[in-house]
Amino acid sequence: MNIALAQLNFHIGNFEGNTQKIIQAISRAQSENVDLIVFSELAVCGYPPLDLLEYASFITHCEESLEEIAKHTKNIAVIVGCPTRNTNQYGRKLHNSACFIADGKIISVHHKALLPNYDVFDEFRYFEPGELFSCIRFKGKKIALSICEDLWDLDDSALYSEGPMDSLSTEKPDFIVNIAASPFAKGHASERKKVLHANAAKYGIPLFYINTVGAQTELVFDGGSLVMNKDGNCVAEMKYFSEDFQVFELDWVKTARAVPFQSDLLFTDNPESEVRQMHQALVLGICDYFRKMGFSKAVLGLSGGIDSAVVYALAVEALGVENVLAVLLPSEYSSEHSIADAIELCNNVGGKWEKLPIANPVEATLRVLNPLFEGTSPNLTEENIQARIRGLLLMALSNKFGYILLNTTNKSEAAVGFGTLYGDMCGGLAVLGDVFKTRVYQLAHYVNRDREIIPQNTIDKAPSAELRADQKDSDSLPEYDLLDAILEAHIEQHKSEQEICAQGYEPALVNRVLKLVHTAEYKRFQMPPVLRVTRKAFGPGRRFPLVAKA
């Protein structure tokens, strides 16, 4: 039996596009004598469709797409993810389902039972869990079909006591198929592999795991679909961060020898490849954001500093140098090297840049405020005005010429509120919003892996917002390695103040940093969408009440 895995990049709500993509893959599979082709979770509508699921017309579109797909299944079977209606009297209106289609007919529909409802996932908001499970009988084989989280009920799971495999395994299936939509996060691929390995090994049968690929606003799905032999060893690993299509012969899979597992190299204990993956995720994140929104051109402000330099390099890779406009926005506090470094960066890739000095609009703004500001001393207000004039100029270019403004705020800044709302926090997409400053440096080194793109001076100099004379980030913040360690413990590992202090950090510093994080909640509320590359990113996966006392 030949089984094809079609790892594709779907577009949420683009039923025509998704259906065509699915039908083309089926057609290719037919030409390669495939018996069964498998698509990812909610492939028909794209994942995650969120509240679009609450519109009856959206579900009708899903059903029409399934019917269209079914028409193209002559002599082939298809497994494809799609929301379906809950026909029981009670419960949420939908199921998150995998449909088994063969020879023009929807033969059976299998509902996801374990619904993730943590971090960025809200599946209980929409779906009723499946409760009855049975294997698919196809060409003399029994297939145990499940959806993503359904396999995550392993012995060490704290969340689930049992899952569909407990019931499916009693039918003695020949192999497992799991269709997924599992987004990238640093370190997640190796955990995924561990879980899939454990399932195949536990039941002693091959496992076919198909993931979706492509970015959907904040979430970057990384692909990397897997095939495990009956011992749970990985015998095939599909591409990361791009579409892929591969065909496997079942008997070969059963006993095939294990291949070295890329993601072991890529994800664990190897800082260099961790950075490489993050780089690929961010490039794909930018690329799909623009493509799926129907835009092609980006604009951003280049300060000569490391954050905007890295965003520029990522954008150039994602969109092509001809589609990225860099804008220098110098003020009286900008150092000579800031301008020179920014220009050098553009010249290194042959990119176009413009210079818009901000002094006059800043001056005109302060003159208007002067009667009210009389008797006050310059403070953060005047610094914010500079940042906001920059945002204003960049947004004017965005509006006039149809560019999307890229935001360059990094995760450390976003965490402690080191940035100006409506100023440098403007933008359509926060490219580095989930990347701590210390990792921004790693990305810069990675960008320069073959040749110097980001000027060495940009990497070497002390970080500064350059909003007043001789300003350095370290005037108001601890050194970034220290800051990032505290932030990671608090935000990504959910450690409390006491626990972080117990790790040996200075209590007064920990207290100050955590207070800053809490106080900046209102700024992050209005931040652009953040490309998620860790297990806990700012955005929909992290929800805090603004009025809370902490």
Place this chain on the structure above:
Amino acid sequence: MNIALAQLNFHIGNFEGNTQKIIQAISRAQSENVDLIVFSELAVCGYPPLDLLEYASFITHCEESLEEIAKHTKNIAVIVGCPTRNTNQYGRKLHNSACFIADGKIISVHHKALLPNYDVFDEFRYFEPGELFSCIRFKGKKIALSICEDLWDLDDSALYSEGPMDSLSTEKPDFIVNIAASPFAKGHASERKKVLHANAAKYGIPLFYINTVGAQTELVFDGGSLVMNKDGNCVAEMKYFSEDFQVFELDWVKTARAVPFQSDLLFTDNPESEVRQMHQALVLGICDYFRKMGFSKAVLGLSGGIDSAVVYALAVEALGVENVLAVLLPSEYSSEHSIADAIELCNNVGGKWEKLPIANPVEATLRVLNPLFEGTSPNLTEENIQARIRGLLLMALSNKFGYILLNTTNKSEAAVGFGTLYGDMCGGLAVLGDVFKTRVYQLAHYVNRDREIIPQNTIDKAPSAELRADQKDSDSLPEYDLLDAILEAHIEQHKSEQEICAQGYEPALVNRVLKLVHTAEYKRFQMPPVLRVTRKAFGPGRRFPLVAKA
């Protein structure tokens, strides 16, 4: 048996404040010979605590607060809402619980079984549902204790087939206690009453319903706690939108005569009182946002138009006229009457105002952009620059003097993207973000109920953004009564394009409006928190993917 209902305004995460408030109410109850005092859902930590629940230290604080409360329960019993740890091997780490405390000890803990996970509610994100239920035995009575949604499993419920009362009722309880955190939305109070009535009537016993009160960022809890007699008739209705404390004698309640139900008058088929409730909700929403964030002063731009006039009036009522600064930001396109109307509004309440003309900074900005804009015609870009200079000036005042900027965007504008991101969409709180334009007029009339506060000319004139010569909203949008009807059908009633057209609206218009709604998703993503006054507000209760095709 004397039962006290303590309807209080808690502050999320303010354990010291909440605990003191609870202890004071207990003390008052003791002095009034109360046997049992009842507090609302998650009273100990405030509702909704969101991801603060994911910090172990937060749960420890809850436990310590409970212990402190228990110390003050000599000769009295207390029912109070608090998150508790799930001690089973599997499942989410917490329960949403009601603790029964008496004579210094936590006697029993009762877990919420029906967890709302729709709209603004994410209870499956944190809590494991309760599965075992038993009545509290207290002074010879059996109490059926449940938490909010637990009573919403009525015969016509599509969501739940059964709830805790199915099991509790077999013990033949003497009365029902339901502790809740049920936020205000237009029309919700009468639905709430219907459900509570049906429960009391079904089981033929009295029902004590305690709701929380006060605003938590977007959500405004309206109080209105209820007592039903054994026939399900309302015998007491506590205050709306403010704290309240009342004591009831059980035997009296059983047979007391029904009182006229305020909220029947207030909520149903009575546009005037619907507006009154919305007005109270918005005033409380502003008040608590400031108080709980630790601010007292607001600033906003007054355009002479209806939206900013209504926000100004609401802010004056919530914060006091001495705490609200109005700023006029005229441009070359501002009409004479705009300035006169704004000044008249301030004078009507004795409020202070400042005038900051925007011409010079706008001019200076355009001069910087001139080399790049050469050969282009003025369009939305130039209009946005005006709006953004206004935002910039207002934020400068906010930064310099510690004002919170109030946003004046209404729901109709937010829906169709008729507003400038980082311009008039700036602010800490979107006061009217859930109020359609047609309702803004109703609010204006209500503000003027006793005397003219908002100038009649502001109410009468045609709406205009005044960003170019002779501009009217109706140049680019349909009339608001038509627009709002389509928006309400789509956003609040989840109707699709086809369904709305089937109601008789012009298909081309419906298509255009729905496209605008979809396209503006990215703007709303960065909008300030919106005070929720309908069943479907922009914000955390409405989640759409930005990159979707619709």
